[in-house]
Amino acid sequence: MATIETTYRDALRLALTEAMREDDSVILIGEEVGVYGGAYGVTKAMIEEFGAHRVIDTPISEPAIVGAAVGAAMTGLRPVAELMYVDFVGMTMDQLANQAAKIRYMFGGQIGVPMVLRTQGGTGRSAGAQHSQSLEGYVMHTPGLRLAMPATVADAYHLLRQAMRQPDPVVFIEHKGLYTMKGEVDPDAPPAEWGRAAVLREGADLVIVSYSRQVHYALAAAERLASEGVEAAVVDLRTLNPLDFDTIRPMVEAAGRAMVVSEGVMTSGVAAELAARITEECFDFLEDPVLRVAGEDIPISVSPLLETNSVPTPDLIVDTVRKIGLGAAA
Amino acid sequence: MATSMTAPRPNTRLYDFYREMRRVRTFEERVGELFVRGQSAGSMLHLSIGEESAAVGVGAAMQAGDTFTTHHRGHGIFLARGAEPDRMMAEIAGKESGYCGGKGGSMHIADMSLGHLGANAIVGGGIPAVVGAGLSARNLGTGTVSVAFFGDGATGQGILYESLNMAALWQLPCLFVCINNQYGMGTRIDRATANPNLHERAAAFGLSARTVDGLSVEDVADAAEEMIADARAGRPGFLAIDCYRFFGHARKDKSPYRADGEEAAGRQKDPVSAARTKLIVSGLASVEALDALDKEIDAEMDGAIDFAVAGTEPPMAAMFRDVYAPGEPEPEPVSARLSRVLARD
């Protein structure tokens, strides 16, 4: 297959479909993944090709969906469980954090839990406070869980294929605002290494570290900043566990300034962790505090105006850069 | 051993059940001893004394390749499925020679080669894994059954009902075994539910469901054999086993919440002595033969304590191992990270 133009959603489906064709042990299990085709259409029509024993529609029982995936993964299947919204992850937290994440360690390395939990999060659909959150921090806070968050169409395909080959449980969080995004992917091209960040833009003045949809906001902001004479680099982390600090460190040391952009809430979140780590590791090189541009510490409103402004926007990123004396106001 | 030669060994099912139940009881008594001697890792030790028929009756009905999960009171079940007492005791003592290298302990013991998918310290936490194991059995055609063992307390957890529903819906080869010892910590079953006929709940989901009296290991085994055969044929079941928790919840609990005389009455429901009496009364085994067997088991379990005590703790290097798969970078220790970031040249 050569490079194709497709959507984030279809790239995800391609990854699942190819994996299921290659390996009979791969199953999909979750609410509405079969006949309905997935709440966001990712698994559309897959039940027709693979049948109800491999594309398993479940009752509305998130804890048991994850728990069954754990048991299946321990006994020879390669389950890809789906959680319709990441907002429901709290219900599954025992199976995810106490079981999946700890089984290899507790049992002295006897067995791992090679499962993927696909879900989606983020704002953008006026879905309200219980269907719009960015809860990657819950996952990143749990040793033993891998965490991937694709920002691009190519990564929707390649990261998911890679996630399905991991020996440990992977939480794979898509962004609901990206499903219709178009882009290119070459399924046959060797993918970027699992766990490696991607430098999407070089820049000597500032390093913006981000992931998922905010990568696009960071790129848009960097574009505008360039017109104001500021060169901002943009790094897409791709996976939050493993976290690729080796890519970030030399860039921050060279630029002397770093900003973390995340849709998750600011306090005790992914941005807090990244900022602390950059500060600790790159302290001698920093000319300004590491800036967190993150979700407000509030629930998400259904009002599109309030919703949009509850998470970072390109405007907010640009304004923040100006505040440290770079760009238009400088 | 010399004593074992003095009397012929009865070759009956009940004798085998008695032997296995006696092994469980003696093992648990030695676990108590390990704790008293200060040699156990911690005090979160839950003894299954009084519940031996559940472990042995159901365990005997399972086959090689069948998988299972247990709750926190699962020593007996694992023994009944072939665990080595030495490595179990070592794990309970947190030693490297234990089943999980000393990292799991009593409540997280597991052994994949014996089908033990893990004990659990989260009430109900191990139940849905058997649904997943049932899916594996179905899709991979292994012909195996997966059994979830849990206490009456787990009937307060929603995950049980989600799992029962899925198993029944998909006709998976699963058996749910509820060991009803009448208590969840200090809360007696009638203070936890308005309907203590626990199997009725499973019946409502479409599983074949029943309750057996745990006093008779043969009754438990009969029920389990039938239900496991059914499960293997795609008819999942729920088996409640009535018994009594002889001692406190964990080692330090003296059960002050139990009325005077309750324990003495409860301990009448003793599956081990019931089996012993039946063997003797029915002429299947002599007192001497059983005494000799008991002695042999005492020696076996004494050996387990010796093995555990002689073991060493896992090396510090094991601390960061097995968070992720072999070959993946291990998490960086805090002290190493700090030394690295604070190094000035």
Ligand SMILES: Cc1ncc(C[n+]2csc(CCOP(=O)(O)OP(=O)(O)O)c2C)c(N)n1
């Ligand atoms: C989810 C959860 N809640 C509470 C506890 C604390 N706890 C441990 S054992 C136990 C009682 C369990 O009773 P039961 O399931 O009947 O098992 P038994 O101890 O009687 O064998 C409780 C409340 C726990 N470990 N997990």
Ligand SMILES: [Mg+2]
């Ligand atoms: Mg109980």
